[in-house]
Amino acid sequence: MLGQGMGMGGSPQGFGGVDCCECPNCGTRSSHTRGVPCSTQECPNCGGSMMGAIDVVASRMLKLAKSLTAESGELLAENS
Numbered sequence: 001m002l003g004q005g006m007g008m009g010g011s012p013q014g015f016g017g018v019d020c021c022e023c024p025n026c027g028t029r030s031s032h033t034r035g036v037p038c039s040t041q042e043c044p045n046c047g048g049s050m051m052g053a054i055d056v057v058a059s060r061m062l063k064l065a066k067s068l069t070a071e072s073g074e075l076l077a078e079n080s
């Protein structure tokens, strides 16, 4: 079974903090203040809530992994 042992339950906060925050909507980055969660900051460009840059990367990887898993699942279903 694919998807096992990926450690999806871990929190990104476990990395020990991020150096910058990034807007998941428009990609604008801003410096991150230690102790202040990026999610409490507003994007200066579009006004959306910021995310830690690592969180943004993680969410992108998660989307990519899900799309790849879905595609390979369809291929397997076609071939079997």
Ligand SMILES: [Zn+2]
Binding pocket: 023, 024, 025, 026, 027, 028, 043, 044, 045, 046, 047, 048
């Ligand atoms: Zn933005």
